[in-house]
Amino acid sequence: MAIRISRCSNTYDARNYRLISRYIFLFYSDFFFVSWILVRALWHFHYQKNPIPQRIVHGTTIEIMWTILPSIILMFIAIPSFALLYSMDEVVVDPAITIKAIGHQWYWTYEYSDYNSSDEQSLTFDSYTIPEDDPELGQSRLLEVDNRVVVPEKTHLRIIVTPADVPHSWAVPSLGVKCDAVPGRLNQTSISVQREGVYYGQCSEICGTNHAFMRAPGNIGRLLSPLWLSRTTP
Amino acid sequence: VELKTAPADFRFPTTNQTRHCFTRYIEFHRCVTAKGEDSGDCDKFAKYYRSLCPGEWVEKWNEQRESGIFPGPL
Numbered sequence: 182m183a184i185r186i187s188r189c190s191n192t193y194d195a196r197n198y199r200l201i202s203r204y205i206f207l208f209y210s211d212f213f214f215v216s217w218i219l220v221r222a223l224w225h226f227h228y229q230k231n232p233i234p235q236r237i238v239h240g241t242t243i244e245i246m247w248t249i250l251p252s253i254i255l256m257f258i259a260i261p262s263f264a265l266l267y268s269m270d271e272v273v274v275d276p277a278i279t280i281k282a283i284g285h286q287w288y289w290t291y292e293y294s295d296y297n298s299s300d301e302q303s304l305t306f307d308s309y310t311i312p313e314d315d316p317e318l319g320q321s322r323l324l325e326v327d328n329r330v331v332v333p334e335k336t337h338l339r340i341i342v343t344p345a346d347v348p349h350s351w352a353v354p355s356l357g358v359k360c361d362a363v364p365g366r367l368n369q370t371s372i373s374v375q376r377e378g379v380y381y382g383q384c385s386e387i388c389g390t391n392h393a394f395m396r397a398p399g400n401i402g403r404l405l406s407p408l409w410l411s412r413t414t415p
Numbered sequence: 416v417e418l419k420t421a422p423a424d425f426r427f428p429t430t431n432q433t434r435h436c437f438t439r440y441i442e443f444h445r446c447v448t449a450k451g452e453d454s455g456d457c458d459k460f461a462k463y464y465r466s467l468c469p470g471e472w473v474e475k476w477n478e479q480r481e482s483g484i485f486p487g488p489l
Contacts, residue, residue, distance in 0.1 A: 270429050270430055271428060272428070274423075275420075276422075277418035278418055279420040279466040281469055283469055283471075292469065294465045294466055294470070295466050300474070300477065303465075303470055339420065341467060345469075367433045367435075367436055367467070368430050368431065368432070369430055
């Protein structure tokens with residue numbers, strides 16, 4: 182059985198960019214070095230210019246050097262890389278709202294239960310994709326849902342993703358979020374949306390016949406000020 | 416309107432929050448066993464597990480507790 186490490190990713194991370202640009206010089210210098218060696222070899226081993234090529238077979242020192250040196254370089258790349266990988270999971274500021282996205286075949290259920298006074302009272306709703314024949318004028322085909330997730334902007338949100346049946350994945354590319362929904366596991370992802378608007382996404386893990394028609398977040402719609410909560414708090 | 420939810424718990428810093436939800440649920444029930452159902456001290460834990468755990472999981476665990484087959488250290 183294959184073991185899959187399910188991850189949530191946030192792509193819009195300034196730290197990722199700095200890590201890559203720190204090593205881009207190494208990538209390019211490596212490329213030019215290899216190309217130069219290739220050109221030199223082709224030139225000097227040309228059958229007319231050099232019919233009896235000199236064959237160098239040994240060179241212990243250089244062989245040791247070109248094994249040890251790349252491993253040291255890799256170690257220097259790996260250390261900040263691991264630090265970044267683990268620090269990406271850290272949540273520095275406590276979230277303000279927790280939203281649970283529960284995947285079913287083939288729709289999402291959203292639960293907002295921060296203000297329950299008992300086990301039964303969550304604000305819960307299902308979010309089905311609007312079928313092809315039904316959209317109103319101006320709506321995008323197969324992208325809209327009947328009930329959107331509504332969240333306030335500029336608020337630190339914790340999204341907990343889990344499925345009720347098979348693996349799904351909750352993805353909103355415009356927010357840089359993709360989080361796998363694995364049965365029996367609660368995956369947490371943090372987002373903070375800076376701008377009001379409607380954001381679309383789709384299910385990113387094959388989950389059956391209608392996987393292609395399952396719109397992940399539905400849309401994270403209409404980001405409003407926290408006043409919206411007063412209409413939803415029981 | 417003040418927005419409040421279960422805080423980030425340093426015992427569960429990673430993406431997988433399953434254990435976090437389970438621990439909060441157990442903490443609530445242990446608090447209720449220790450301090451009684453009407454004590455206000457346990458409300459905090461109740462809010463935390465309700466925020467984190469899906470409703471279906473909570474229902475299932477409640478049923479398991481009632482039948483005495485809950486697999487946790489209550």
